[in-house]
Amino acid sequence: MIELRVNGQSHNVSADPDTPLLYVLRDELQLNAAKFGCGLGQCGSCTVLVDGAPTLSCVTPIMLLEGRQITTVEGLGTREEPGPMQRAFIEEQSAQCGYCIPGMMMRAQALLQRNPRATDAEIRAYLEPNLCRCGTHMRILRAVKRAASMMTGPDASPTTRTPVPASTEVGTSEIDSDAQRDRRHSEKRERPER
Amino acid sequence: MKTFVTRRLVVRLLWVLGALLFGFVVYAWRSPIPPVDPPAAESFDAASIQRGAQLAALGDCVTCHSAPGGETFGGGREVVTPFGTIYSTNITPDPATGIGRWSQAAFQRAMREGVNREGDHLYPAFPYDHYTLINDADSAALYAFIMTRQPIQARRTHENDLSFPLNIRFLIAGWKLLFFRAGPYQQDSTHDAEWNRGAYLANGIGHCGACHTPRNNLGAEVASRHFAGGEADGWHAYAINADSKSLEEWNAEDLHMYLSKGWHDRHGDAHGPMAAVAANLSSVPDADLKAIATYVAAVMGKRALPLEKRALESTSSNDTGAAIYAATCASCHDGTRPLPFGGVKLMLSTAVTGENATNLVNVILEGLHPPEGTTGAIMPGFSSTLTDGQLESLVAYIRSNLGAQPPWTGVENSVREARSRLRD
Numbered sequence: 281m282i283e284l285r286v287n288g289q290s291h292n293v294s295a296d297p298d299t300p301l302l303y304v305l306r307d308e309l310q311l312n313a314a315k316f317g318c319g320l321g322q323c324g325s326c327t328v329l330v331d332g333a334p335t336l337s338c339v340t341p342i343m344l345l346e347g348r349q350i351t352t353v354e355g356l357g358t359r360e361e362p363g364p365m366q367r368a369f370i371e372e373q374s375a376q377c378g379y380c381i382p383g384m385m386m387r388a389q390a391l392l393q394r395n396p397r398a399t400d401a402e403i404r405a406y407l408e409p410n411l412c413r414c415g416t417h418m419r420i421l422r423a424v425k426r427a428a429s430m431m432t433g434p435d436a437s438p439t440t441r442t443p444v445p446a447s448t449e450v451g452t453s454e455i456d457s458d459a460q461r462d463r464r465h466s467e468k469r470e471r472p473e474r
Numbered sequence: 475m476k477t478f479v480t481r482r483l484v485v486r487l488l489w490v491l492g493a494l495l496f497g498f499v500v501y502a503w504r505s506p507i508p509p510v511d512p513p514a515a516e517s518f519d520a521a522s523i524q525r526g527a528q529l530a531a532l533g534d535c536v537t538c539h540s541a542p543g544g545e546t547f548g549g550g551r552e553v554v555t556p557f558g559t560i561y562s563t564n565i566t567p568d569p570a571t572g573i574g575r576w577s578q579a580a581f582q583r584a585m586r587e588g589v590n591r592e593g594d595h596l597y598p599a600f601p602y603d604h605y606t607l608i609n610d611a612d613s614a615a616l617y618a619f620i621m622t623r624q625p626i627q628a629r630r631t632h633e634n635d636l637s638f639p640l641n642i643r644f645l646i647a648g649w650k651l652l653f654f655r656a657g658p659y660q661q662d663s664t665h666d667a668e669w670n671r672g673a674y675l676a677n678g679i680g681h682c683g684a685c686h687t688p689r690n691n692l693g694a695e696v697a698s699r700h701f702a703g704g705e706a707d708g709w710h711a712y713a714i715n716a717d718s719k720s721l722e723e724w725n726a727e728d729l730h731m732y733l734s735k736g737w738h739d740r741h742g743d744a745h746g747p748m749a750a751v752a753a754n755l756s757s758v759p760d761a762d763l764k765a766i767a768t769y770v771a772a773v774m775g776k777r778a779l780p781l782e783k784r785a786l787e788s789t790s791s792n793d794t795g796a797a798i799y800a801a802t803c804a805s806c807h808d809g810t811r812p813l814p815f816g817g818v819k820l821m822l823s824t825a826v827t828g829e830n831a832t833n834l835v836n837v838i839l840e841g842l843h844p845p846e847g848t849t850g851a852i853m854p855g856f857s858s859t860l861t862d863g864q865l866e867s868l869v870a871y872i873r874s875n876l877g878a879q880p881p882w883t884g885v886e887n888s889v890r891e892a893r894s895r896l897r898d
Binding site: 297321331334340343344345 | 543797798800801802806841852853854856857858859860861864
């Protein structure tokens with residue numbers, strides 16, 4: 281039996297010590313946010329946090345994790361009360377197929393916990409190991425900026441749950457100007473032809 | 475009377491010192507070379523530019539002369555030395571911030587003598603102790619290539635951070651007096667043309683020794699220990715002479731494959747700073763790589779002593795390390811997929827049989843990530859999961875049970891340094 285601390289809760293796990301964390305999370309603990317992508321630690325869809333650091337759970341045997349704090353997307357908030365990272369991804373509608381999104385959220389969470397004022401360039405560089413095949417990168421980047429502004433807003437905390445109106449503009453950065461451009465495009469498209 | 479004699483002695487001594495100083499100033503003085511208008515791209519012939527591109531790839535110029543994520547050849551990369559930090563220069567033909575106003579004579583003097591257009595001595599972090607060997611035609615080709623690149627406006631963002639008196643460029647003339655031997659390359663008639671071509675490329679533009687040869691206290695390569703192994707950016711540059719610690723002996727074909735692909739199935743992958751070197755070499759003509767491989771294989775020769783392998787039964791039992799290896803590493807490194815898609819058998823890796831734990835620790839923590847835009851070996855890093863204790867057990871197990879070598883000392887140091895570099 282190995283004792284794992286996941287999202288603040290202790291679990292006695294019956295899996296073999298060499299079982300990858302991802303299998304334990306999904307099969308034994310029914311925490312299905314983290315995804316099996318490549319199984320080689322190369323795509324990032326299985327990313328979770330271990331003591332706050334992004335970790336590829338598909339290549340991490342649980343024997344290495346006794347006494348460590350593991351966080352998954354389920355630990356960022358609930359369906360009723362999503363945390364800022366989750367809300368930002370919902371508000372920006374960042375998911376297309378959605379498979380990479382939990383990994384993206386966890387890696388972004390690790391960055392913003394350490395540096396909530398990360399620049400656009402820092403966000404891009406930090407998320408670089410995580411792959412998205414749908415091409416929703418711009419929406420993902422906007423969501424991370426949105427989450428950052430929620431976390432650094434008036435009620436600053438990584439778990440801030442103050443609602444932010446969906447129309448709020450987030451800063452005036454490169455990523456946001458893309459956001460504005462997209463919005464302008466969609467406005468144009470929605471305007472009835474005269 | 476006595477004071478008179480003493481005074482006379484002091485005066486004479488001062489004269490001698492003055493003469494020496496004057497002599498040094500005369501020796502060290504280099505006049506500026508007048509600026510020119512940036513030469514038009516049409517003034518260079520295409521063949522020369524193409525050869526220059528190949529030579530620049532052989533010299534891996536782009537790695538030092540570009541900041542991470544910055545403009546190609548725009549400079550600004552920090553080069554950490556034991557003497558302080560030096561920032562690389564913009565070598566694009568921008569007239570204001572690059573070398574657009576350098577004539578070919580000024581360029582050749584920088585390569586041959588380590589002196590910039592203005593007449594200042596350059597720090598030997600720029601490996602002119604190697605580039606001095608480059609012949610006129612190749613120097614002209616490099617100039618043609620560089621002067622036809624996109625000019626990048628990039629001013630220095632950092633001044634060099636060197637302590638007194640190393641910040642006085644004039645004194646580098648003294649370093650050169652002690653250690654610098656001017657080229658160009660002299661043919662060695664005891665070897666054939668292929669060997670000579672390889673020696674010219676490896677010791678000249680390729681500057682292999684800049685990493686693979688140990689340096690003395692004043693930062694000069696120790697000529698008597700040519701290719702005996704050195705340090706580069708927190709990595710160990712393996713011995714590539716008879717001291718090589720590779721389990722499998724290298725030959726020219728192996729080296730050729732390794733240099734052109736960045737991996738070899740019985741030797742493993744280029745990692746650390748060598749990954750970028752190999753990525754660049756993939757664009758170099760085969761004839762050049764074959765010549766280098768011929769020369770380096772000849773320098774490695776037959777090993778003086780075969781690598782001593784400890785009998786496997788004498789290895790210590792290390793249950794923690796063995797368990798971590800089995801759960802974390804074995805699926806790739808003991809799998810059936812061949813290189814480059816599977817991991818190298820670790821007994822074959824010089825990172826395991828080598829001089830110190832540096833590279834093994836670095837690879838376990840950082841993983842392998844091919845330089846941007848290139849293909850190469852991949853491996854996830856384990857810095858967030860392995861504790862220092864788990865890492866040390868794993869390293870000890872791999873070293874003794876897979877490498878069959880006596881334990882390393884200083885593993886904790888390697889771990890500490892790798893962790894601190896990862897935090898930066």
